[in-house]
Amino acid sequence: MSRIIVLGAGPAGCSAGYHLAKSGHQVTLLDKSPFPRDKICGDGISFESVQALSTMGIYPQDIKRLASEFAPVNGLLLGISNGNCNTQVTSLEGFCIPRFVFDNLLYGQAINAGCTALTQTITKLDCRQELYKEFDYIIDARGVCAGDANAIAIRAYWNIKSEDFVEPCRSKAHIYFDKVLGVSGYGWIFPVDTKTGLCKLNVGVILWLDEYQKLNTNIIRLFEEFIQRNQQTKELFSKSVYQHKPKVYPLATAKQGSRVSQGKVLKIGDAANLTDPLTGEGIANAILSGLHVSQAINMSTTVDLAAENWQRLYQIYFEEDLRTGLRIKSLRKYSFMNNLLILLMNRNSRIAEQVTYAIAGLTPYNKLLPPLMRY
Ligand SMILES: Cc1cc2nc3c(=O)[nH]c(=O)nc-3n(C[C@H](O)[C@H](O)[C@H](O)COP(=O)(O)OP(=O)(O)OC[C@H]3O[C@@H](n4cnc5c(N)ncnc54)[C@H](O)[C@@H]3O)c2cc1C
Structure with a gap:
């Protein structure tokens, strides 16, 4: 039995703490904030995150029961502001649950x-x-403040009358590319609560720092510009009965050659830059990294071996997909490529399905890249 401290009780830290305590270690789970606490996020619990949760003994029926007032999401609307869009309904449900x-x-x-x-x-x-x-x-699970921030996002909550946000929109996660957000950035509308008379929407934009710095502006201004340029957000904003003040937060998405262990310090989640480099989705990898770091410790007889094993498991389970994501990101150089992607999705239902599942984390990027390149 080892004495282990987990720094940070987000999804990564809680997952590591859960698995290590279950396997008999003495675990201290430390956080700067008492729980419950807020975390600025899109609140999107993807299919991949739902799958990952089952490793912590939380199953879809538990999520549904515990979060019964929140919104199941049965598909994705991917589009260009005021341009082409593709709506893909899926057989798997994701959720939007406030962090x-x-x-x-x-x-x-x-x-x-x-x-x-x-x-x-x-x-x-x-x-x-x-x-x-x-x-x-x-175990360092302190999130982006312990990782390398390379993206920035802003999140707002809007309350809107149910009759002003109806199907088929209300059960979909909406993602819109827009020129003002660079090639890789996007804006989102995620329905958090659609069960009561007032719907609660999580609305925001995300930009990667390499593109953001070139824009020479600030994210609040970009968010306002996006809302006005995008017909859907413009309409929802004008009809919303209450808007919470938007909040800005950085992200630590993937980077090349990440070292996730240093002596007895093992980094997981955002602290290890495990967030998807294309979508900014990080909850699934955070949870899974907690599982794998606990396996590295349990499989090893010394601290040095555990460090080596965690680096190895990171390479096996995360690195390849993150690297392919970074490759796709580097191939997307011009805004017209986003248009092209949507056109392709509208023409070829197989590609539309694969892109949707890749965004939700269920199709690995290396399976997505070859059919896209063939086209
Ligand atoms: C605006 C925005 C939208 C996002 N939307 C989504 C989404 O829709 N879906 C998705 O999957 N991912 C999303 N992400 C990414 C996701 O939030 C992260 O990838 C995920 O939270 C990483 O989990 P973590 O446990 O590694 O870190 P965190 O969730 O950041 O947890 C870190 C914990 O460490 C604590 N901590 C920090 N510093 C210290 C310290 N010095 N001492 C002690 N404790 C400390 C914090 O209080 C926190 O509890 C979004 C991120 C942002 C910024």
Whole structure:
């Protein structure tokens, strides 16, 4: 049995804490904030995240029951602002659940598995710290502040009367490319709560820093511009009865050659830059990295071996897909390619389905790339 401290109780930290405590280790789960706490996010729980949750003993029926007031999502609308779009209905359901609720569910699962909770802020990790003496392993799951931020996003909540947001729109996740957001950036509308008289929508934009810096503007202005340029957001905004103040937050999406272990410090989730480099979706990989880091520790007889094994598992389970995602990102140089993608999706239902499932994390990018290149 090892003494382990997990820094950060987001999806990555809770998953690591859950698996390590279940396998008999003495685990302290530390976070700077008491739970429940908010996390700025699109609140999209993709099919892949739903699958990953089952490793923590949370199954689709539990998510449905526990989050019964929130919205199941049965498809994706992918389009260009005021231009072509493709709507793909899927047989698998995703969800939109505010992170205030979702993360608390995972936190409860980790505590029930036997983790000891601690509220404290750890800003710098260096070898002199008591943590190194006190614990056999330090799992760094502090999110983007421990990773390399390379994208930025803004999220707002809008409340709108149910009759102003009707089917087929209300059960779809909407993603719109728009020239003002660069080639890789996009705006989203995710329906969070559609069960009551007032719908709650999560609306935002995400941009990657390489493109954002060239735009020489600020994200709040870009968000406002996107809302006005996109017919759907413009209409919803004008009809909304209440808008929460938008909040900005960075993301740590994939980067080349990530080192995820250093001595007894093992990085997971956003701290290890595991977020999808094309979509910014990171919850599934955060949860799965918690599972795999616990396997690396359980399979190893020494701290050095665990570090080596975690680096290896990272390469096996995450690196290839992240690398292909980065490759696709580098191939998308001009805005017209987004138009081309939507046109292709409208012409070829197989491609439309594959792109939709790739965005939801179920089709690996290396399976998507060859048919797209053939076209
Ligand atoms: C605007 C936006 C929209 C997004 N939308 C989606 C989406 O729809 N779907 C999706 O899958 N992903 C989305 N993501 C990405 C997703 O939020 C992250 O990938 C995911 O939260 C990573 O989980 P994590 O556990 O690694 O980190 P986090 O969820 O960031 O958790 C880190 C934890 O560490 C704690 N912490 C931080 N610093 C310290 C410190 N110094 N000391 C102690 N504790 C600390 C924090 O309080 C937090 O609880 C979005 C991100 C942003 C910014």
